[in-house]
Amino acid sequence: MPDSASKTQFLAILIDGDNVPASIIEGLLAEVAKLGVASVKRIYGDWTTPNLGQWKQTLLQYSIQPIQQFRYTTGKNATDSAMIIDAMDLLYMGHFSGFCLVSSDSDFTRLAARIRESGCFVYGFGEKKTPRPFVAACDRFIYTEVFAVKTETGLPAKPSPRSSLELRGDTTLLRLVREGIETASDEAGWAPLGAVGQYISRAEGDFDSRNYGYAKLSELVTAIGLFEVDRREAGVYVKDLRKK
Numbered sequence: 377m378p379d380s381a382s383k384t385q386f387l388a389i390l391i392d393g394d395n396v397p398a399s400i401i402e403g404l405l406a407e408v409a410k411l412g413v414a415s416v417k418r419i420y421g422d423w424t425t426p427n428l429g430q431w432k433q434t435l436l437q438y439s440i441q442p443i444q445q446f447r448y449t450t451g452k453n454a455t456d457s458a459m460i461i462d463a464m465d466l467l468y469m470g471h472f473s474g475f476c477l478v479s480s481d482s483d484f485t486r487l488a489a490r491i492r493e494s495g496c497f498v499y500g501f502g503e504k505k506t507p508r509p510f511v512a513a514c515d516r517f518i519y520t521e522v523f524a525v526k527t528e529t530g531l532p533a534k535p536s537p538r539s540s541l542e543l544r545g546d547t548t549l550l551r552l553v554r555e556g557i558e559t560a561s562d563e564a565g566w567a568p569l570g571a572v573g574q575y576i577s578r579a580e581g582d583f584d585s586r587n588y589g590y591a592k593l594s595e596l597v598t599a600i601g602l603f604e605v606d607r608r609e610a611g612v613y614v615k616d617l618r619k620k
Contacts, residue, residue, distance in 0.1 A: 385412030385473040385497065388466050391440070392479035393421030394455050396502075396520075398430035401438060403523020404501060408476055411499060416466065418443050420459045456483045463487055467494055474499060477514070482507035489513045500581075511582050522586035537589030543600045552576045552583065553597060557616050565619040569594055569605075569612040 389408060408414050417440045421428045424446070435442055445458040464487075466472060475491050477484050480502035488498045492515065500506070500514035504521055511517040543549060556572035556579075557565075573593045576583050590596040594612050598605050604615045 383473075386415045386471060387412045387474045387476055387499075388416040388463070388472045389414050389418065389440075389476040389478065390416075390459050390463055391419040392455060392459060392481060392484075393419045393428050393431055393442075395479045395481050398434050400501075400520045400523050401434050401440075404478065404520070405438060407501075407518060407523070408499075411476075412474060414476075415472065417441060418462065420445055420455045420462075422446055422455065456481065460484070460487050463491065467491055467496065473497060476501060478502070479510075480506040482510045485510045485513045514581055516577060517582040518584060519582065519587060522584055537599065540599055540601045543588065543596070544602065548580075549588070550600070550602070552579060553600070553603065553614075554616055555579065557603070557614060561615070565615045566606070566613045567615070569597070569614050572597075572614060 387408060389404075405414070417438070419431060419435070419440050420443045421431070423432070423442055423444050431442075434440070443458060443462070445455045463475060463477075467475075467490075474497035476499045477488060478501040484500075485507075488500060488510065491498050492513070498514045498516075500510060500517040501520055502510070502517070504519050506517070506519075538546075553572065553576070556575035557567040559575050560567035560571035576593075585591070585593045585596040588596055588599075590599060594605060594614075597603050597614055602617055604617055606613045606615070
């Protein structure tokens, strides 16, 4: 599997237009830019229907290629099939190190698993309602609620950070942070925060500090109040206060 930290990833972005609102596009592309280069940007849907009207306004602005797929019959999603076929065609080309599947639909679970079997990285993007099987099938899953969508005032709407009490009550969060520290710590109990974050991402593909209202992992760990954070010239280190 490609190492995202060692080289530039060339990515294919495939968007389920019937399942994703156009309001996320700025946040989505900004997030993808952190991961690699978007060599392909395609969106799938029936462009003869009015529900894709908002997307039509953004296609030219962001150079996204619309793929037309008529609805052959009511109750069947031909868009999913077209997106899956294109994904496999792109996979066999061998030009991409990763795929960004943008949908909250569990129908793409097997596609994500199949792409990973071929050695490519899979980034999933969808709402928190996304079924767990699809989330788990991706190497990393990013919930689109974390993208700052502009409000009527023109300013980004930011989620409220969870309190220290709420964070301490999240046993899953505490377990992940402590396991990450335990895995990466030295004899004194200090662990590089970057290594802790890498462990957490491998253990839980949908982990994101922004889901808790914090822009960075260091801010989240500090807010919990159960860990000591030391900012050094070599980077940020963290230690479980129980080890003192």
